[in-house]
Amino acid sequence: xxxxxxxxxxxxxxxxxxxxxxxxxxxxxxxxxxxxxxxxxxxxxxxxxxxxxxxxxxxxxxxxxxxxxxxxxxxxxxxxxxxxxxxxxxxxxxxxxxxxxxxxxxxxxxxxxxxxxxxxxxxxxxxxxxxxxxxxxxxxxxxxxxxxxxxxxxxxxxxxxxxxxxxxxxxxxxxxxxxxxxxxxxxxxxxxxxxxxxxxxxxxxxxxxxxxxxxxxxxxxxxxxxxxxxxxxxxxxxxxxxxxxxxxxxxxxxxx
Numbered sequence: 720x721x722x723x724x725x726x727x728x729x730x731x732x733x734x735x736x737x738x739x740x741x742x743x744x745x746x747x748x749x750x751x752x753x754x755x756x757x758x759x760x761x762x763x764x765x766x767x768x769x770x771x772x773x774x775x776x777x778x779x780x781x782x783x784x785x786x787x788x789x790x791x792x793x794x795x796x797x798x799x800x801x802x803x804x805x806x807x808x809x810x811x812x813x814x815x816x817x818x819x820x821x822x823x824x825x826x827x828x829x830x831x832x833x834x835x836x837x838x839x840x841x842x843x844x845x846x847x848x849x850x851x852x853x854x855x856x857x858x859x860x861x862x863x864x865x866x867x868x869x870x871x872x873x874x875x876x877x878x879x880x881x882x883x884x885x886x887x888x889x890x891x892x893x894x895x896x897x898x899x900x901x902x903x904x905x906x907x908x909x910x911x912x913x914x915x916x917x918x919x920x921x922x923x924x925x926x927x928x929x930x931x932x933x934x935x936x937x938x939x940x941x942x943x944x945x946x947x948x949x950x951x952x953x954x955x956x957x958x959x960x961x962x963x964x965x966x967x968x969x970x971x972x973x974x975x
Contacts, residue, residue, distance in 0.1 A: 730802075730806065731802070733809070734806050734809045734810070735809040735812060735813055738809055738810050738812075738813035738814075739813040739816060739817060741773075741813070742770050742773065742774075742813055742814055742816075742817035743817060745769055745770050745773050746766050746769065746770050746817060746821065748769075749765055749766035749769035749770070750762060750763075750766045753765070753769070754766060754769075761879050761880075763821070763825050763826065764875070764876075764879055765876065765879070766821065767818060767821055768872045768875055768876055770814060770817055770818060770821075771814075771818070771868060771872050772868070772869065772872045773814075774810070774811065774814040774865070774868070775865040775868020775869060775871075775872065776865065776868055776869045777810070778807065778810060778811050778814070778861055778862075778865045778868075779861070779862045779865040779866045779868065781806075781807045781810065782807055782858040782859070782861045782862040782865075783862055784803070785801065785803040785804045785806075785807045785854075785858055786804075786855060786858055786859070788801065788803055789801055789804075789855070793855075794855050795855060796853060796855065796856045796917055796920040796921065796925075796926075797852050797853060797920075797925065797926030797929045797930055798852065798853075798854075798855050799851060799852050799929075800846070800847070800851050800852060800853070800854040801854070804854035804855075804858060805847055805854070807854075807858060807861070808843050808846060808847040808854060808857070808858075809847065811839075811843055811861060812840060812843050812844060812847065815836045815839050815840050815843070816840065818836060819833065819836040819837065819840065822836065831948070835945065835948070838941045838944070838945065839941075839945070841937070841941065842857060842937075842938055842941050842942065843857065845934050845937070845938075849934065850929065850930050850931070850934055852926075852929045852930050853930050853934075853938075856917050856938075857938075859913055860910070860913065860914070860917075860942060863905050863906070863909055863910045863913065864906075864910075866905060867898070867901055867902050867905055867906075870894065870897070870898050870901065871898060871902070873890070873894065874890075874891060874894045874895065874898050877890040877891040877894065878891050906946070910946050911946055914942055914943065914946055917938075917939075917942070918939050918943070921935035921936075921938065921939060922935075922939070
């Protein structure tokens, strides 16, 4: 991983086409090879999870490396993007492009995910290709969003098969409590705290010549909406988990 990140830092070419091609290959392998015997909806979810697995943990590590590689003075909300930071943004833009195409082609009715991907692409695209500043803030948010990705995708895949495969059900039930706790800490506490700091800086008007008002306000709206939606989903999922555990406890007592 360290060698890969070092090669990214030294690479001067535009990396987005290569990243998009990589995700397309991974997606096709999932659809046509790994999950070809799954029923159609499970096959779609599995292929989407596969490219998410390829993106999540790698993006989180790359975001940390790209931030750490910058001098302390360049780790600010309006700092210029480094080459490494631009590559990390392209890596994520390619992933969200591929997953957006997946939803538009096969699940066009899933408006929430399509809106989320379009909004995320807008934020990353404006940072990478329009203002060329502010990657520090977005990469911190990217890390917070993706640090739970591996656990979340394994949990999701287990959830797909929990009704039919007992082992998947055990994995799903085992992972649910730690997943919800970690997800709540990251998305419910750390994310909002950093978002508040980011918002206060952008609303203060500092470095407005580097990041225009229309960009900073749109970032605040998009990220704020994403955090609010994430918290709502987490609260609902946690409520469902507690209800399920209560039902299971009641069934065990009744059985005894």
